[in-house]
Amino acid sequence: MVLTKIHVLPICIFILIPSSFIITYCIAVYLKHVSFEFPYISDTGTYVPESCIFSQAVNLIAFLMAAFIYVRYKHVEQHYRDHLSSDYSVVLKLNQTALIVGWMGCFGASIIANFQETSVIIVHMSGALLAFGCSAIYSWLQTVISHYVCPFLNSTFVARLRVFLSLILTASFVTTLVAGVIARKNFHGKDATKWHPEDGGFRAHIISTAAEWIVVISFDCFILTFAKEMQKISISSPQVLFCSNDVILESTEFYNSQEHVNITPNPNSLRISSLPSSPYGDYKKDNILTTQAVVH
Numbered sequence: 001m002v003l004t005k006i007h008v009l010p011i012c013i014f015i016l017i018p019s020s021f022i023i024t025y026c027i028a029v030y031l032k033h034v035s036f037e038f039p040y041i042s043d044t045g046t047y048v049p050e051s052c053i054f055s056q057a058v059n060l061i062a063f064l065m066a067a068f069i070y071v072r073y074k075h076v077e078q079h080y081r082d083h084l085s086s087d088y089s090v091v092l093k094l095n096q097t098a099l100i101v102g103w104m105g106c107f108g109a110s111i112i113a114n115f116q117e118t119s120v121i122i123v124h125m126s127g128a129l130l131a132f133g134c135s136a137i138y139s140w141l142q143t144v145i146s147h148y149v150c151p152f153l154n155s156t157f158v159a160r161l162r163v164f165l166s167l168i169l170t171a172s173f174v175t176t177l178v179a180g181v182i183a184r185k186n187f188h189g190k191d192a193t194k195w196h197p198e199d200g201g202f203r204a205h206i207i208s209t210a211a212e213w214i215v216v217i218s219f220d221c222f223i224l225t226f227a228k229e230m231q232k233i234s235i236s237s238p239q240v241l242f243c244s245n246d247v248i249l250e251s252t253e254f255y256n257s258q259e260h261v262n263i264t265p266n267p268n269s270l271r272i273s274s275l276p277s278s279p280y281g282d283y284k285k286d287n288i289l290t291t292q293a294v295v296h
């Protein structure tokens with residue numbers, strides 16, 4: 001089976017991220033679980049029932065992001081297999097690093113989804129730092145890779161656009177951290193999910209929460225920039241390799257369909273061995289070999 005519409009993956013992520021957070025935000029504001037003015041994204045998924053939607057949506061986003069990151073990794077790797085150049089080793093290392101960092105960010109997102117801040121604040125904040133921090137690093141790694149593979153996989157405009165989005169993402173991430181720490185130090189209210197001006201640190205809180213939404217939006221747009229180049233690729237189903245030693249094959253009894261299974265001898269394991277006598281007669285030497293079957 002061949003998958004051709006790979007570009008749908010980044011488009012789905014681009015649509016799912018804002019729609020999920022907007023839905024949980026609307027529910028949380030309607031039920032008066034959070035304040036109307038720019039709450040943290042995690043605040044909109046703290047209480048039931050919006051927490052259930054938030055957890056399910058973020059887990060789905062993390063899964064789709066993990067799939068996207070792997071497809072991007074294989075895309076760049078295959079390109080350099082087909083077009084070897086002097087910078088192959090550099091891009092290969094960057095590509096492998098991006099895969100690891102991207103998957104770490106997906107793991108952080110799953111932590112955010114499953115550990116609410118009001119229940120396990122330390123675990124939740126650790127997941128948030130991991131998710132947003134890895135998102136910023138991943139964006140820069142892919143931006144550098146985009147300049148190496150330009151103009152084969154992407155245009156110069158797209159490469160520069162990714163620089164712009166990575167700058168916004170990084171600046172917003174730093175702003176979220178700094179303003180969040182300042183706001184937390186000056187907060188003297190009772191409920192941080194309902195932050196009012198009289199609770200202290202309100203201006204820094206608004207700056208921090210607004211910057212967090214910008215982080216998500218910029219990263220969301222960054223993922224969308226890969227849709228066009230993924231229109232040019234397809235993915236086939238993986239091949240399954242069966243290896244079995246000392247298999248006795250009778251050409252008259254074995255069915256081999258070239259459309260589904262290819263049976264080839266393994267030259268490294270082809271050998272003749274002493275076998276016990278068989279009630280059905282002697283073994284033929286040309287029937288004793290190691291085979292590899294590749295199922296398509």
